[in-house]
Amino acid sequence: MAETSARGGACQALLFPSSSSPSCARVEALVVFTICDSYVRRPDQADRVIGTLLGSVLPDGTVHVRNAYVVPHSESADQVALDIEYHHNMYVSHQKVNPKEVIVGWFSTGFGVSGGSTLIHEFYSREVQSPIHLTVDTGFTMGEASIKAYVSSNLSLGDRHLAAQFQEIPLDRKVLLSETVEFEMLKSVVVEKLPNDLEGMESSMQKLYALIDEIYKYVDDAVEGRVALDNKIGRFIADTVSSVPKLSPSAFERVFNDRIQDNLALVYLSSITRTQIAVAEKLNTAAQVL
Structure with a gap:
């Protein structure tokens, strides 16, 4: 020290x-x-x-x-x-x-x-x-x-x-x-507690739904002439829609499940890594005290 x-x-x-x-x-x-x-x-x-x-x-x-x-x-x-x-x-x-x-x-x-x-x-x-x-x-x-x-x-x-x-x-x-x-x-x-993976996903999906509702409202207002048209926003919406892959329900379910398994594997590996680092820090601190 x-x-x-x-x-x-x-x-x-x-x-x-x-x-x-x-x-x-x-x-x-x-x-x-x-x-x-x-x-x-x-x-x-x-x-x-x-x-x-x-x-x-x-x-x-x-x-x-x-x-x-x-x-x-x-x-x-x-x-x-x-x-x-x-x-x-x-x-x-x-x-x-x-x-x-x-x-x-x-x-x-x-x-x-x-x-x-x-x-x-x-x-x-x-x-x-x-x-x-x-x-x-x-x-x-x-x-x-x-x-x-x-x-x-x-x-x-x-x-x-x-x-x-x-x-x-x-x-x-x-x-x-x-x-x-x-x-x-x-x-x-x-906050009462930190959210688990399911609660975090649910909160994220709720925010996503809210954003989609805002986009729907803007498109409706633009079509009806209630708001001024913005070419940048239109191109951004078009690019976003075109980037969504066209998959059948079964294909989407298969890809979604595979992605979930990959994410769970990454969470598990990161948890092991954090545990090893925490143990190493405690051993290092104990060695310095002794």
Whole structure:
């Protein structure tokens, strides 16, 4: 564990980053799910979880965050200790799987930037130039799961370094259609339980029916002249209808059942993989304690 000390008052709000700082950030829904899952599985004595963000920097300066992993840490009022060796080992493992994903910053759970964030940001500044800091409010402080991204720069007086300043940057949560149901549940303040596969499919089908009803209504209104015609929407509807394969009911049932079996196999394999990773993390943590 690498340990450093910091005073809570060292972190300020609002800065004007240099031109090399990221202009905005885009976060995949998978990253948010990973952070929330890590928070639920955190050790009993931990108040928050901290980890590394992986992704790439787009030509326009946008940081595209595609993946994340937790880094074990401990902290007190004036100290923060990160397991740097674990962080490097995890990064090497991710590089073997997807070498295009590089370190772009770090995340923490909680509302806004805390005092100890300065030291952690300094460490990631040695790992990558101009890292971003992503915060996920898993405690629903403002009544929702607030997600914010920050950049930092040094506040100096001459050659003397005074403090690190953080400024919030625009954040784009890129949610794929298949993840919309889960993300809507994530934004809900209270849910009784997570949906199983059947309930998730039922919710998705209900949303699909609602979208189809909206399309029917638009087509009827366009035919009757109640709305202005839009060639782009017409071409999009035509392309969508033409992309639907023409299958007999028996052929459709066979293809549907095959797809369901393939999906169940993928779910089973991913569950085994998650279990193996969880066991490996617990063994690694136990070995460090012993």
